[in-house]
Amino acid sequence: MDTNTHPKFTKEINGVFIDPQIFTFKFSCMCGGECCNYGVYTDLKEHEMIISIKDKIIPLLDETQIKDVDEWFEEPEEDEDFESGVAVGTEVPNGKCTFLDKNGLCTLQKLAISEGEHKWKYKPIYCVLFPLTVFEGALTIDDEHIDRLKTCSKEPIKVTTIYDACKEELIHFFGEEKFIELENYKNEYLSEYSGVEKK
Numbered sequence: 648m649d650t651n652t653h654p655k656f657t658k659e660i661n662g663v664f665i666d667p668q669i670f671t672f673k674f675s676c677m678c679g680g681e682c683c684n685y686g687v688y689t690d691l692k693e694h695e696m697i698i699s700i701k702d703k704i705i706p707l708l709d710e711t712q713i714k715d716v717d718e719w720f721e722e723p724e725e726d727e728d729f730e731s732g733v734a735v736g737t738e739v740p741n742g743k744c745t746f747l748d749k750n751g752l753c754t755l756q757k758l759a760i761s762e763g764e765h766k767w768k769y770k771p772i773y774c775v776l777f778p779l780t781v782f783e784g785a786l787t788i789d790d791e792h793i794d795r796l797k798t799c800s801k802e803p804i805k806v807t808t809i810y811d812a813c814k815e816e817l818i819h820f821f822g823e824e825k826f827i828e829l830e831n832y833k834n835e836y837l838s839e840y841s842g843v844e845k846k
């Protein structure tokens with residue numbers, strides 16, 4: 648994709664266009680992690696990183712998870728929304744991502760925490776971002792995945808926006824400096840298009 652133009656969006660940060668819907672879409676995250684039941688697409692480099700630390704992952708897996716590394720991932724496929732141009736999906740044995748344990752916890756996150764590292768050090772970026780995603784070069788709402796989940800954002804009362812709910816994740820994705828640029832764009836957008844006062 649040409650990183651200087653987008654058919655729908657004008658604002659670009661770090662080579663990613665911003666869908667301003669993320670500033671207004673109401674969301675509630677109240678469930679126990681159903682989003683992990685479908686697995687995730689990792690970038691080829693993330694997939695290789697995970698395989699390279701397999702010896703640290705395997706001892707943390709429980710009886711509902713597969714220890715055979717060859718069964719952790721699907722076949723790679725081309726996808727321009729991934730940095731390397733190749734996506735590799737995680738398998739879903741026993742109806743959940745291969746890295747989700749019987750208590751609903753991500754083994755990759757458990758490993759990072761047990762090492763005293765940042766909790767998302769080994770976690771695929773699309774896991775961190777959900778319910779946001781990057782689609783066709785734009786940061787947007789993963790409404791397709793939200794719609795197919797039974798509990799995700801189905802709470803009748805939605806008191807926050809997806810943007811506010813995902814601030815920590817957005818800072819992780821963009822970095823502190825670029826996040827300020829995103830915050831400024833949000834304020835501009837809301838005051839210009841929604842009449843909402845700047846926070």
Ligand code: SF4
Nearest residue numbers: 683744746747753774
């Ligand atoms: S890698 Fe971890 S966070 Fe991502 S879908 Fe699997 S269990 Fe969930």
Ligand code: SF4
Nearest residue numbers: 676677678680682799
């Ligand atoms: S993002 Fe959705 S599916 Fe995941 S934990 Fe929150 S409400 Fe549940």
